[in-house]
Amino acid sequence: MSVFQLRRSLLYVPGNMPSMLQNIPIFESDGVMIDLEDAVPLSEKDAARILVRRFLENYQDRNKEIIVRINALDTKWGEDDLRAVLPALPDGIRLPKADTPEIVETLDTMLTEFEEELGLEIGRFKILPSIESAEGVINCIRTAKSTKRLIGLAFGAEDYTASLEIERTKKGEELFAARTRVVWACKAAGIQAIDTIFADAGDMEGLHRETQLIKTLGFSGKSLVNPRQIDVIHEVFAPKQEDVDYALQVVDAIQKAREMGTGVISLHGKMVDAPVVKRAVNTLKTAQAHGMIDIELDEEVIYGQE
Ligand SMILES: CC(C)(COP(=O)(O)OP(=O)(O)OC[C@H]1O[C@@H](n2cnc3c(N)ncnc32)[C@H](O)[C@@H]1OP(=O)(O)O)[C@@H](O)C(=O)NCCC(=O)NCCSC(=O)C[C@@](O)(CC(=O)O)C(=O)O
Numbered sequence: 001m002s003v004f005q006l007r008r009s010l011l012y013v014p015g016n017m018p019s020m021l022q023n024i025p026i027f028e029s030d031g032v033m034i035d036l037e038d039a040v041p042l043s044e045k046d047a048a049r050i051l052v053r054r055f056l057e058n059y060q061d062r063n064k065e066i067i068v069r070i071n072a073l074d075t076k077w078g079e080d081d082l083r084a085v086l087p088a089l090p091d092g093i094r095l096p097k098a099d100t101p102e103i104v105e106t107l108d109t110m111l112t113e114f115e116e117e118l119g120l121e122i123g124r125f126k127i128l129p130s131i132e133s134a135e136g137v138i139n140c141i142r143t144a145k146s147t148k149r150l151i152g153l154a155f156g157a158e159d160y161t162a163s164l165e166i167e168r169t170k171k172g173e174e175l176f177a178a179r180t181r182v183v184w185a186c187k188a189a190g191i192q193a194i195d196t197i198f199a200d201a202g203d204m205e206g207l208h209r210e211t212q213l214i215k216t217l218g219f220s221g222k223s224l225v226n227p228r229q230i231d232v233i234h235e236v237f238a239p240k241q242e243d244v245d246y247a248l249q250v251v252d253a254i255q256k257a258r259e260m261g262t263g264v265i266s267l268h269g270k271m272v273d274a275p276v277v278k279r280a281v282n283t284l285k286t287a288q289a290h291g292m293i294d295i296e297l298d299e300e301v302i303y304g305q306e
């Protein structure tokens with residue numbers, strides 16, 4: 001059974017803060033996004049990219065996914081950021097303000113050139129574009145299919161609400177349509193949807209509520225601003241034991257149904273058919289990724305394919 005990569009928690013770490021960078025190895029997030037963009041003041045842009053490169057060169061035993069958020073490619077820093085950090089081999093680049101598929105394609109081409117220059121496999125560096133404006137949301141369906149390098153699309157609600165000239169609320173009603181569209185784009189392209197930050201690092205209840213909501217919508221994880229947010233996210237994304245047990249029963253039941261020559265069966269009085277089985281398999285894959293179960297799932301047998 002394939003195990004999809006967990007990206008529940010991607011923690012931003014400002015690239016100009018040595019005291020924060022040095023703790024990256026001990027954070028229990030699934031990944032970190034070292035930031036050269038908005039967390040870094042203009043006066044420190046040049047120093048930060050050198051600091052990040054040195055940090056990555058010394059961080060040899062990587063224990064989590066490392067993504068660097070560069071400055072946008074239409075700024076005077078974006079290309080220098082790439083040139084500085086790529087030789088230190090981050091796993092991927094988060095591209096802010098990815099308003100169009102064309103800007104992601106430009107980054108794709110630049111990464112290919114850097115890979116050739118550095119003698120690396122083409123496609124080694126992944127891309128996580130940020131959808132954080134009205135234009136970005138409108139174009140995200142094409143952006144999600146713009147290159148094979150994409151690990152997902154990340155929604156950025158702070159810039160998105162600024163672009164709409166509205167306030168961001170904790171309830172998040174103003175974000176619903178954009179979040180939904182980003183999820184559709186990602187699911188249609190077979191990549192992950194990563195939700196925006198929750199800025200109030202002291203409000204764990206609010207974070208819990210928002211994470212529950214975005215999980216329900218189909219996001220795979222969230223960007224974070226503070227290490228204290230990691231446990232809350234992981235708790236919400238952990239599959240519940242009762243759901244895993246039920247998914248195992250569903251898989252068992254459908255195989256018995258097939259042996260009886262039918263594609264539908266009743267389990268505890270509820271109908272089990274193909275979509276129910278698909279959801280059960282998703283639950284089991286998630287449980288597998290969380291290390292909760294270790295079983296071989298033969299999807300051809302489960303789905304009844306020849
Ligand atoms: C939020 C706050 C100020 C709270 O400060 P506080 O002082 O209350 O923090 P405390 O909890 O008291 O800190 C306790 C200890 O943890 C250390 N510590 C804290 N945070 C740490 C961390 N992130 N990494 C490593 N270490 C950390 C700290 O140094 C201290 O260490 P020590 O002194 O040794 O005890 C602080 O966390 C922080 O600056 N966060 C990063 C902010 C940032 O990167 N923003 C840019 C990315 S968002 C964006 O751009 C939006 C977006 O573009 C995209 C999108 O949505 O995806 C959009 O448009 O939407």
Ligand SMILES: [Mg+2]
Nearest residue numbers: 132156158159
């Ligand atoms: Mg932003």
